[in-house]
Amino acid sequence: MLTRLNRGARDWIASWWRIARFAMLIFSLALTPSTYSGANRAAIARQLVLAASANLLWFTVLASLISLVLIRIVVVTALSYGLSRYALEMVVRVLVLELIPLTAALFVALRSTLPDGVELAEQRADHARQARRSGQTVPPQDIASLQHAFVPRVLAGLFSVWLLAAVSCVTALVLAYITIYGFTPWALSGYTRVVGQIFNPAVAMILLLKVFFFSLAVALIPLASSYDDGLARRRLSSAHALLDMVRLFSVILIVEVGSLMGNYY
Numbered sequence: 001m002l003t004r005l006n007r008g009a010r011d012w013i014a015s016w017w018r019i020a021r022f023a024m025l026i027f028s029l030a031l032t033p034s035t036y037s038g039a040n041r042a043a044i045a046r047q048l049v050l051a052a053s054a055n056l057l058w059f060t061v062l063a064s065l066i067s068l069v070l071i072r073i074v075v076v077t078a079l080s081y082g083l084s085r086y087a088l089e090m091v092v093r094v095l096v097l098e099l100i101p102l103t104a105a106l107f108v109a110l111r112s113t114l115p116d117g118v119e120l121a122e123q124r125a126d127h128a129r130q131a132r133r134s135g136q137t138v139p140p141q142d143i144a145s146l147q148h149a150f151v152p153r154v155l156a157g158l159f160s161v162w163l164l165a166a167v168s169c170v171t172a173l174v175l176a177y178i179t180i181y182g183f184t185p186w187a188l189s190g191y192t193r194v195v196g197q198i199f200n201p202a203v204a205m206i207l208l209l210k211v212f213f214f215s216l217a218v219a220l221i222p223l224a225s226s227y228d229d230g231l232a233r234r235r236l237s238s239a240h241a242l243l244d245m246v247r248l249f250s251v252i253l254i255v256e257v258g259s260l261m262g263n264y265y
Helices: 002-030 039-080 084-133 143-181 188-198 201-227 238-264
Strands: none
Touching: 002 143, 002 201, 039 084, 039 143, 084 143, 084 188, 084 201, 084 238, 143 188, 143 201, 201 238
């Protein structure tokens, strides 16, 4: 029992150390000028466009529909209890501060970064099989392949979370105004005053930090296992892919709990 616990603790520490090492390597390459030259620049631009075009439209439509439903539920409930003056604050806090950033991170993870990690792992496994058939040694990851394959996908994951969260938060604020006040400009001053009171410096900073840590988790964790030579083949198994999802969702949950504590305690 103790041996199994000891082995599990070592594996857990080693897995998070690999993720931290991968993150340091990726961000050091992201700050290197050679990463943005020639074919690498084209690969980064391609991944950014693919991530934005694949996720922005569908997520904006989905977030708008969910926002309309939740706004209507909150407004009707607040009116029935005589709390209509608190409806706008409830909508902004529930949607903009909590649900939309969380949903954006999960959407990008499921649509982009988790499939990208599986794709890179499959490519590395194919290269390893071809090298073994020809009697060659499997080459380790070099800086050029990291700059061309991993850095663009990590940057695209970061960019996608920020883009989806920003666009959807603005869309939700516009829909909240139209749903509560209608198509009139005369309530704009009161609306901006209430929203400004909610987004005080502390709340705004917590929201930015939450989106920042969400984007880091979504961009780094699914790709970290594909980088390690020892994990390239294991990642193809459903159990290891599930382990990546558990790691990612656990980090997102910790960040979300931390933001709730910062906002409401």
